[in-house]
Amino acid sequence: MRGVGKVSLDVYNFLLKINGKYDLTDKAGSQLKDQLDKLKAGNSGETIAKVEDALSTATSKFAELDKEYDLLEKGKQAIGYAGDLSAKAIDKGLELNAEYKLTDQVVEKVTEATSAAAAKATKKA
Numbered sequence: 799m800r801g802v803g804k805v806s807l808d809v810y811n812f813l814l815k816i817n818g819k820y821d822l823t824d825k826a827g828s829q830l831k832d833q834l835d836k837l838k839a840g841n842s843g844e845t846i847a848k849v850e851d852a853l854s855t856a857t858s859k860f861a862e863l864d865k866e867y868d869l870l871e872k873g874k875q876a877i878g879y880a881g882d883l884s885a886k887a888i889d890k891g892l893e894l895n896a897e898y899k900l901t902d903q904v905v906e907k908v909t910e911a912t913s914a915a916a917a918k919a920t921k922k923a
Contacts, residue, residue, distance in 0.1 A: 806877050 864870060895901055
């Protein structure tokens with residue numbers, strides 16, 4: 799899980815770098831604006847304007863929340879913490895297995911059950 803968290807952060811950081819280098823979001827936004835302008839010129843202009851206003855309001859509110867609470871950084875931290883906790887839980891599970899030989903006990907019980915089932919099947923046959 800630690801690896802998954804690290805990979806997620808690495809991918810996210812990579813995408814931010816790519817976006818910064820090539821201005822992908824600006825280009826995509828420009829293309830969307832052009833398409834919206836074309837749609838506004840048609841019959842559905844009023845509906846498009848309402849959707850545009852709603853998106854603008856939502857975007858500005860999210861930007862305000864992100865600025866106030868630093869949501870992006872907190873999200874990255876949460877992914878990192880989840881990875882650390884998962885790694886600790888796995889390590890503890892491995893320690894318990896080493897101490898109490900849990901997998902050996904499970905294998906032993908499965909072997910006993912299999913042998914008993916085979917013996918019953920042989921007696922019936």
